Amino acid sequence: MTLRLYDTATRDERDFAPLTPGRVGIYLCGPTVQGSPHVGHLRAAVAFDVLQRWLERSGYQVTLVRNVTDIDDKTLVKAAEAGDDWWAWALRHEREFQAAYAAVGVKPPAAEPRATGHIPEIVALIARLVENGHAYEQDGSVYFDVRSFAEYGALTRQALDALSPATDSPSEVKRDPHDFALWKARKDEEPATASWDSPWGPGRPGWHIECSAMSQRYLGDEFDIHGGGLDLRFPHHENEQAQSRAAGYGFARLWMHSAWVTQSGAKMSKSLGNGLLVSEVLAAHEPAALRLALAAVHYRSMLEYTPSTLDEASAQWARFQGFVARASEKVGAPSLEDVASAPLPEAFVEAMDDDLAVSRALAVIHETVRAGNAALTAGDDAAVAAALMSARAMLGVLGLDPAAPEWAAEKAGASDAAMSALDFLVQADIAARAAARAAKDWGTADAIRDRLAGAGIVIADAADGARWSLASEG
Structure with a gap:
């Protein structure tokens, strides 16, 4: 069976054929590092990690680029509210995201470019759009002229006049309310370090232009797959496609979007107060169980997060771990090496080739584990060995082989790597609590302490600073 993937642009499954035989280029929209990561942030990262692993298992050489948006309006505002430098604020949360990705076994990308590290490429792309008549300067800012590009709205199949105005800049300064910012002129209230020189004056890039510039820099004028969360389809990905193609680039050949993590039907987000911080979840559950919970539901289906979600995933993970340990x-x-090259069951391959139908693939794994356990009971060593090899090979495709290094070195119910990642995430909350206490904001300080306590993390204050431990450690 040929690998088929759902293309958000065409709204159907397509046979996957890479631009260059044997090689696949993927651009994945990464985090905007304005705050700490919650479970919803990990959904796309895990989904595209599974895609990468399956492509590699199928014989492709994959180059996955995942960007970091380290400067935007919200980052500047939140850093200022915290009394921190914006760049320090962004870097601290970027590291939290990296720790969270590592904790759930997401492979490092081939490149992880920051927006602030690619200002020359961004400026050059904006200049190209201005020269081509698709962008214009106004009072030191530059805007994309949506009416100059006939295909605008093609990705999400929306008519221009039916769209709401772009919210990244005031409508009155633009030719059309739908025009969006490519370059934002520096404001007097913003720090000087948050602006760069350009042909239009000091300023900083708009949100959308960074991804067009960085994908072209690392993957070329045209590449195979562009991915991200479903919430990015509009306006972010629509605007990316418009500006890249207006500049003359083929850009993404196929679009993939992962659905949200929801609670009570609402998208998980900090603004709604329903964002489960990764640090809280990892304090109570094994990282592999979180990865399994995020991967088990088809990437295009909403994942409804309930109190039992991690309990069920933990039980599944325990069954996988138990069989692998007993059989080994x-x-x-x-x-x-043998596991990585072992033949895979046909039903598993068919499921993965069918737009990454992980739930069906997991059914094959469960059946293999059941057969392996039965063989253990019967004393059939040959059948045990076959089931062990097959189960581990399939679990490895999902990044969940219990004997893989990231999961094998468990200590007190959590791997050393996971504990290190958890420490990094919790330290951010401890720092935020210390800042609140210094500002005599006792309500915020107590809320942080209580939230951590609810996740099983105990904070102990001392003369030289706060320390944390898991409640089970005493």
């Missing part, structure tokens, strides 16, 4: 003790553990 009985017949010996195959090497990682």
Whole structure:
């Protein structure tokens, strides 16, 4: 069966054929590092990690680029409210995201470019759009002229006049309310460090232009797959496609979007107060269980997060771990190299080739584990060895092989790597609590302490600073 992937642009499944045989280029919209990561932020990262692993298992060489938006309006505002430098604020949260990705076994991208590290490429792309008649300068800012590009709205199939005005800049300063900012002139109240020189004066890039510039820099004028969360389809991805193609680039050949994590039907987000911080979840559950919960539901389906979500995933993970441990003790553990090249069951391959139908793939894994456990009971070592190899090979495709290094070195119910990641995430909350206490904002300080306590993390204050421990450690 040929790998088929759902293309958001055409709204149907297509046979996947890369631009260059044997090689796949993927651009994934990464985090805007304005705050700490919550579970919803990890959904796309895990989904596209599974895609990358399946492509590599299918014989492709994959180059995945995941950007970091380290400057935008919200980052500047939140850093200022915290009395912090915007760049320090952004870097601290960027590291939190990296720790969260690592904790759930997401492979590092081939490149992880920051917006602020690619100002020359951004300026050059904006200049190209101005020269081509698709952008214009107004009072030191530059805007994309949506009416100059006939295909605007094609990605999301929306008529221009039916769209709401772009909210990234005031409508009265633009030719058309739908025009969006490519370059934002520096404001007097913004720090000087948050602006760069350009042909139009000091300023900083708009949100959308960075991804067009960085995808072209690392993947070329045209590349195979552009991915991200479903909430990015409009306006972010629509605007990316418009500006890139208006500049003369083929840009993305196929679009993939992962659905949200929801609670009570609402998208998980900090603004709604329903964002489960990764630090809180990892304090109570194994990282592999969180990864399993995020991967088990088809990437295009909403994942409704309930109190039982992680409990159910933890039970599944325990079954996988238990079988691999018992079978390995009985017949010996195959090497990682042998597991990586072991044949995969046809039903598993068919499921993964069908737009990454992970739930069906997991059903094959569960059946294999059941057969392996039955073989253990019957004393059939040959069948045990076959089931062990097959189960680990399939779980490895999902990034969930219990014997893989990221999961194998468990200590007190959590791997050393996971504990290190958890420490990094919790330290951010401790720093925020210390800042609140210094500002005599006792309500915020107590709320942070209580939230951590609810996640099983105990904070102990001392003369040289606060320390944390898991409640089960005493």
